[in-house]
Amino acid sequence: MQIRFATDLSADQYVRRRAWEEARLDNCPLHGKGGCGFASHGTYTRQTPKGAKIARWYCPDGHSTFSLLPDCLSSRLPGSLIEVETVINEVENAPSQEAAVYGLRIDVGLTGVLRWIRRRLFLIHTTLRLLTKLVPAFHDCQSSISSFKAALGVEYVLPALRMSAGAYLYVLPPPIGFGPRPQRKKGKKPPFQHKTGTDPPLKRG
Numbered sequence: 001m002q003i004r005f006a007t008d009l010s011a012d013q014y015v016r017r018r019a020w021e022e023a024r025l026d027n028c029p030l031h032g033k034g035g036c037g038f039a040s041h042g043t044y045t046r047q048t049p050k051g052a053k054i055a056r057w058y059c060p061d062g063h064s065t066f067s068l069l070p071d072c073l074s075s076r077l078p079g080s081l082i083e084v085e086t087v088i089n090e091v092e093n094a095p096s097q098e099a100a101v102y103g104l105r106i107d108v109g110l111t112g113v114l115r116w117i118r119r120r121l122f123l124i125h126t127t128l129r130l131l132t133k134l135v136p137a138f139h140d141c142q143s144s145i146s147s148f149k150a151a152l153g154v155e156y157v158l159p160a161l162r163m164s165a166g167a168y169l170y171v172l173p174p175p176i177g178f179g180p181r182p183q184r185k186k187g188k189k190p191p192f193q194h195k196t197g198t199d200p201p202l203k204r205g
């Protein structure tokens, strides 16, 4: 299970300062009164950003692992939230997704980049659409980065949403939330016929 590690460090700072060493989880999220054998469970290494580790804890009674994900990093996707937002912002402001690709330096070929972008666009737009329904302050927002940026008055929307989503974090999809990946509607074809096996499988606990 993922838990917020509340921090305003950027992804670079998080790695440079080895901030996972300062992450703390004092009580078991499942057993507030303790007695379950809850203890630190070392760290695991993320592929990106390079050198980043995530602190984790384990509850033997609940057979559950808890990972403290810093606010700067994407959940269930590589890299930082600002990286994701930068790309989506680029796409929203480009005449087409293909045009946006040429401004991006992602070295996986055009088809790969489009797939990379569409997967993130789908997740972020689903998240923003959910927030317009769940949070009264966002009722009048469009499901776009620019609309939320105007409503929040911040430089980067995605980290701000991670920090302010509260209990909704467990409903919202990655890379902001800790909830399940949304499914595309039946009958609605994905833009590419492709395998979706490159991300780690959804695993709770």
Ligand SMILES: [Zn+2]
Binding pocket: 028, 029, 030, 031, 036, 037, 038, 059, 060, 061, 062
């Ligand atoms: Zn426990």
